[in-house]
Amino acid sequence: MILSLDRQIPLSTLSEINKYIHKVKIGYPLILENIEYLDDIVKLHWDEIIFDLKLADIDNTMVLIVSKFINYADSFIAHSFIGIEGALDKLSEFLKNQNKSLYLVLSMSHKGWNDEFYPYLKNIAKTIDPKGFVVGATRPNMIRIVRNDFRDKIIISPGVGAQGAMIGDAICNGADYEIIGRSIYESKDPVTETKKIIETQEVKINECKRTEN
Amino acid sequence: MILSLDRQIPLSTLSEINKYIHKVKIGYPLILENIEYLDDIVKLHWDEIIFDLKLADIDNTMVLIVSKFINYADSFIAHSFIGIEGALDKLSEFLKNQNKSLYLVLSMSHKGWNDEFYPYLKNIAKTIDPKGFVVGATRPNMIRIVRNDFRDKIIISPGVGAQGAMIGDAICNGADYEIIGRSIYESKDPVTETKKIIETQEVKINECKRTEN
Numbered sequence: 001m002i003l004s005l006d007r008q009i010p011l012s013t014l015s016e017i018n019k020y021i022h023k024v025k026i027g028y029p030l031i032l033e034n035i036e037y038l039d040d041i042v043k044l045h046w047d048e049i050i051f052d053l054k055l056a057d058i059d060n061t062m063v064l065i066v067s068k069f070i071n072y073a074d075s076f077i078a079h080s081f082i083g084i085e086g087a088l089d090k091l092s093e094f095l096k097n098q099n100k101s102l103y104l105v106l107s108m109s110h111k112g113w114n115d116e117f118y119p120y121l122k123n124i125a126k127t128i129d130p131k132g133f134v135v136g137a138t139r140p141n142m143i144r145i146v147r148n149d150f151r152d153k154i155i156i157s158p159g160v161g162a163q164g165a166m167i168g169d170a171i172c173n174g175a176d177y178e179i180i181g182r183s184i185y186e187s188k189d190p191v192t193e194t195k196k197i198i199e200t201q202e203v204k205i206n207e208c209k210r211t212e213n
Numbered sequence: 214m215i216l217s218l219d220r221q222i223p224l225s226t227l228s229e230i231n232k233y234i235h236k237v238k239i240g241y242p243l244i245l246e247n248i249e250y251l252d253d254i255v256k257l258h259w260d261e262i263i264f265d266l267k268l269a270d271i272d273n274t275m276v277l278i279v280s281k282f283i284n285y286a287d288s289f290i291a292h293s294f295i296g297i298e299g300a301l302d303k304l305s306e307f308l309k310n311q312n313k314s315l316y317l318v319l320s321m322s323h324k325g326w327n328d329e330f331y332p333y334l335k336n337i338a339k340t341i342d343p344k345g346f347v348v349g350a351t352r353p354n355m356i357r358i359v360r361n362d363f364r365d366k367i368i369i370s371p372g373v374g375a376q377g378a379m380i381g382d383a384i385c386n387g388a389d390y391e392i393i394g395r396s397i398y399e400s401k402d403p404v405t406e407t408k409k410i411i412e413t414q415e416v417k418i419n420e421c422k423r424t425e426n
Contacts, residue, residue: 006277027270029277035248056269056292057240058323058376064219064242079269081294086323110271110299114333117294163271 001198002050002156004181005030008037009190015044016191017184020198022047025077025158025179027054038072050103050156052077059090066095075101077134080121084128092128101131106146109136109159118142122149132156132176137165140173147174162186167197168204214411215263215369217394218243221250222403228257229404230397233411235260238290238371238392240267251285263316263369265290272303279308288314290347293334297341305341314344319359322349322372331355335362345369345389350378353386360387375399380410381417 002023005014007030018024024046030037042049051069055062055078066076078091088104095102106121107113113136125133132154135143146155154177157170161183170178180197187193215236218227220243231237237259243250255262264282268275268291279289291304301317308315319334320326326349338346345367348356359368367390370383374396383391393410400406 006274027274028266029274029281032244032248032278032281035245053241054269056267058321061219061240061242065245068242068245079292079294081269081292082321083323083325083327085325087321087325089325108271108295108300110296112296112298112300112302114294114296116333117330120327120329 001201002048002177002179003184003194004052004158004179005041005185006181007033007185009185011040013190014041017194018044018046020194023050023177024048025050025052025156025181026072027052038069042072046074048074050075050077054079054105055091056082057087059086059088062087062091063094066091066100070098070100073100075103075131077103077105080104080106080124080128081117084124088124088128092130102128103132103134103154103156104128104130105134107135107139107142109138109157109163109165115139115142118145125150134158135170135175137170137175137178138163140169143170143173143175161197166204168201168208171201171205172208214414215261215390215392216397216407217265217371217392218254218398219394220246220398222398224253226403227254230407231257231259233407236263236390237261238263238265238369238394239285240265251282255285259287261287263288263290267292267318268304269295270300272299272301275300275304276307279304279313283311283313286313288316288344290316290318293317293319293337293341294330297337301337301341305343315341316345316347316367316369317341317343318347320348320352320355322351322370322376322378328352328355331358338363347371348383348388349376350383350388350391351376353382356383356386356388374410379417381414381421384414384418385421 003021004025051073137157137159155175156177157175158179160178216234217238264286350370350372368388369390370388371392373391
C-alpha cells in the first residue's frame with residue numbers, strides 16, 4: 001500500500017502509520033502547505049518516497065522542478081501525454097543520472113479522463129521505459145490492459161476509498177500497490193483506519209486469489 | 214508581451230522591466246526557489262499575474278493547489294487533456310467563484326507534443342470556456358487553427374527565443390501575447406534586452422501587417 005499525503009498529520013501519527021505502510025506519495029498540496037514537513041517525513045523509514053507532481057511541462061522546467069526535491073524523492077510521477085522530444089526524454093535521462101525513478105501516468109481515476117489515448121501513451125511508455133505506471137483504481141479494465149502490456153513494470157493505483165474504488169480491487173486486477181489518502185488522513189483515528197484498510201485489502205486479495213485458482 | 218520568470222532576478226531589475234512588460238508568468242521553479250519572492254512580485258504593477266502550474270490532476274488536488282496562490286494570481290494555466298468530469302469542471306467552477314481566470318493548454322512548444330489530439334482538446338476547451346489558451350509559438354499553424362476556432366479568446370504563446378520561435382511570429386499568426394523568459398532573465402542586461410525584444414517585435418508585427426494589407 002502507498003499512503004498519499006495531501007496535508008500534514010501529526011508526526012507521531014505518521015510514524016505509527018509508517019509501521020504498516022512503507023511507501024508514501026507526496027504532492028504539491030502538502031509541499032506548498034509546509035515544505036519543511038518534508039524533512040520530518042524523510043526521517044521515517046520508507047521503502048519509497050514518491051513525489052506526485054504530475055509533471056507535464058517542457059524539459060527545462062521539469063528538470064528545474066525535480067532538482068528541488070532530488071534529496072527527498074526516490075521517484076517522481078509525470079504525465080506521458082506530453083510526449084518525448086523536448087519533454088520526457090530529458091526528464092527521464094536526468095532522473096536516471098540521479099539514480100531516481102519515474103512513474104508515467106497511463107490512466108487517471110477521475111471520470112473525465114479519456115482512455116482513447118492509451119495506444120499513444122503506451123508507445124511513449126515503451127520508449128521511455130520507466131519504473132512503472134499510474135493507472136486509476138476506478139478503471140479495473142485499464143489495469144488489466146496495462147498489466148498485460150507491461151508484465152514486469154510496477155503499477156500503482158490511486159482512487160481507492162474517497163474516489164470510489166473498493167479496497168483490494170486494483171490489486172485483484174493486476175496492480176502492485178493501491179494508493180490511499182483521504183480515507184486515512186481524514187479519519188478520526190488514522191492508525192486504526194490504516195489497520196482496518198490493510199485487513200480489508202488482505203481479505204479481498206485472498207478472495208480473488210481463491211476465485212482465480 | 215508576457216515575462217516568464219523561472220527564477221529570481223534583482224527586484225530593481227524586475228521593476229525596470231515592469232515599465233515595459235505588464236504581464237508576468239510564474240512557474241514552480243520560481244515558487245520553489247523562494248516562495249516569499251511572490252510578495253515582492255505582487256507589489257509591482259502588473260496587468261496580469263499568470264500562475265503557470267500546468268495543472269493536470271484530479272479536481273480535489275488542483276483546487277487545493279490553486280487555493281494556495283489565490284491571493285497572488287489573476288489566472289492559472291491547466292492542461293486540457295485531463296478532461297472535464299472530476300477534473301477541469303470543479304477547477305473552472307472554483308476559479309470563476311474566486312473571480313480568477315483560466316488558460317487551457319491546447320498545444321505545447323516542444324517537439325514531442327502531439328497535435329493529433331487537438332480535436333479532442335478543442336471540444337474540452339469549448340465546454341470549459343476559459344479566458345484563453347496556451348499555444349506554442351513554435352507551432353504557427355496551430356496558432357492559426359486555434360485563432361480560427363476561438364475568435365474572441367486570448368492566445369498566449371511560449372517558446373519564443375530560447376525555445377526557437379522568432380520574436381513576433383506568434384503575434385503575426387494570431388496570438389495575442391508572446392511569452393519570453395530565458396532570453397531576458399538570462400541576459401547580462403535584462404532591461405536593455407527587454408527593450409530590444411519589444412522593438413524587434415514591433416518591427417516584425419508592422420512588417421506582417423503591411424504584407425497582410
